[in-house]
Amino acid sequence: MADLKSQANYRLTQISDFLTGNKTATVIPFSPDCTIFPSRKDVPRREDAPEGAAWVWGEDDYLGRVNLLTPARVAAASKEIKSGQIVPLNLPLDVPKVPAFNRQQFKHEIKELAPGVAYDDIYTMNTQSGTQWDGLRHMAHIATKTFYNGTKGEDIKGPQENGNCGIHHWARHGIAGRGC
Structure with a gap:
């Protein structure tokens, strides 16, 4: 039926x-x-x-x-x-400020390649950071x-x-x- x-x-x-x-x-x-x-x-x-x-x-x-x-x-x-x-x-890359499950926090470092002329951005982030x-x-x-x-x-x-x-x-x- x-x-x-x-x-x-x-x-x-x-x-x-x-x-x-x-x-x-x-x-x-x-x-x-x-x-x-x-x-x-x-x-x-x-x-x-x-x-x-x-x-x-x-x-x-x-x-x-x-x-x-x-x-x-x-x-x-x-x-x-x-x-x-x-x-x-998207959220800012450093949100949440304290990642869940004791994961590493987001870090942003600016590396100087040539003073006043060239810089590199170095990002270290867990994939649970940001969006x-x-x-x-x-x-x-x-x-x-x-x-x-x-x-x-x-x-x-x-x-x-x-x-x-x-x-x-x-x-x-x-x-x-x-x-x-």
């Missing part, structure tokens, strides 16, 4: 999308071009995913929600810009030791390292959204 109900809901969603021009995410892998997404509790679950995981972009995905930054969305967002004002989202980007391999689902989209510790470090879920995937894709 539940299967018939879900089939009916899926078909009604297809009809509604056709009539409204929307595109609803209902099956995995989600299309980044979808305009309507289910609530968290209604996200389809992959059998190999830990409870509560939202691995909806396909088995070879390492972007997560960055998938939503499609050329069409970025172009649409650019039309929303009114003032052109730039809004920095940081945590990639999808920063913290695993603890009970299963599984990172985003099935990535395991041996995929991240060691002889089987394969680059899965590294932040370089975001850098390659690029991140651009709205301004003001």
